[in-house]
Amino acid sequence: MPAKLLDGKAASAKVRTQVAKEVRALQAHGISPSLAVVLVGDNPASQVYVRNKEKDCEEVGIRSVGCRLSTDTTQEELLTVVDRLNRDPMVHGILVQLPLPKQIDERAVIAAINPAKDVDAFHPSNVGRIMLDDYDFLPCTPAGIMELLADAGISPAGKECVIIGRSNIVGKPMAMLLLHANGTVTIAHSKTPNLAEVTARADILVSAVGRAGFVTADMVKPGAVVIDVGMNRLESGKLAGDVDFAAVAEKASYITPVPGGVGPMTRAMLLKNTVKAAALRPTNA
Numbered sequence: 001m002p003a004k005l006l007d008g009k010a011a012s013a014k015v016r017t018q019v020a021k022e023v024r025a026l027q028a029h030g031i032s033p034s035l036a037v038v039l040v041g042d043n044p045a046s047q048v049y050v051r052n053k054e055k056d057c058e059e060v061g062i063r064s065v066g067c068r069l070s071t072d073t074t075q076e077e078l079l080t081v082v083d084r085l086n087r088d089p090m091v092h093g094i095l096v097q098l099p100l101p102k103q104i105d106e107r108a109v110i111a112a113i114n115p116a117k118d119v120d121a122f123h124p125s126n127v128g129r130i131m132l133d134d135y136d137f138l139p140c141t142p143a144g145i146m147e148l149l150a151d152a153g154i155s156p157a158g159k160e161c162v163i164i165g166r167s168n169i170v171g172k173p174m175a176m177l178l179l180h181a182n183g184t185v186t187i188a189h190s191k192t193p194n195l196a197e198v199t200a201r202a203d204i205l206v207s208a209v210g211r212a213g214f215v216t217a218d219m220v221k222p223g224a225v226v227i228d229v230g231m232n233r234l235e236s237g238k239l240a241g242d243v244d245f246a247a248v249a250e251k252a253s254y255i256t257p258v259p260g261g262v263g264p265m266t267r268a269m270l271l272k273n274t275v276k277a278a279a280l281r282p283t284n285a
């Protein structure tokens with residue numbers, strides 16, 4: 001396998017060590033960084049994600065405030081909870097786990113979160129600030145990918161960067177971050193004709209599609225850096241990325257494994273955002 005592994009486990013451990021240090025420094029000043037994690041309903045994947053986030057917090061000394069609401073929660077009830085957390089001076093970060101049950105308007109809920117506590121960076125004002133390259137928080141997955149690249153000494157400057165996927169959570173903000181790092185950026189998606197031709201131009205290829213085996217070796221330029229955001233559960237129960245790992249690893253210069261690549265970086269960035277929210281705490285709580 002000629003490609004080197006981009007080891008998210010190792011790189012995220014460095015981030016967590018740094019975050020733990022910052023938590024202790026804040027605690028020495030009487031501030032106990034805390035994150036409220038709101039889960040509505042009983043989506044099994046969300047339950048796992050939320051449990052992991054709470055465990056991660058505990059490990060670095062961040063206080064996590066769990067908030068579990070039933071599947072039939074109304075939008076008004078959820079907005080009341082968000083409002084309470086917005087005003088609580090002991091809560092520095094608020095994360096409402098997505099997706100939300102269908103009776104709730106996700107956009108309205110995200111817009112109701114105090115932008116200074118929006119550790120997902122999903123609030124419209126935080127999204128706008130990312131576009132202007134003048135932000136406090138970055139969304140966790142794209143930020144984690146930038147950190148992983150930096151950790152390996154890979155600069156996007158002057159490189160052809162292709163992202164497959166145009167979601168608000170990954171594709172769009174990823175494009176902005178690579179652009180700000182002076183990459184030449186293309187966002188490809190399900191309506192892109194000749195996708196393999198587009199992806200084969202990429203020096204840095206980011207796949208955020210959500211289909212196992214979607215990125216095959218013929219779509220990859222020799223020597224490319226391949227970042228796999230996919231987290232697909234196979235029928236066997238095994239976790240797989242979007243990339244045909246074995247074949248693409250023969251062609252790429254660097255590749256992220258799944259699991260152990262982007263996932264741990266995403267989790268670490270949430271902790272980084274939470275400690276930053278606690279340090280900034282504009283309410284002076």
Ligand code: GUN
Nearest residue numbers: 095096097098099120140
């Ligand atoms: N659901 C899937 N990914 C995410 C995420 O990054 N944040 C939130 N709040 N919900 C999610």
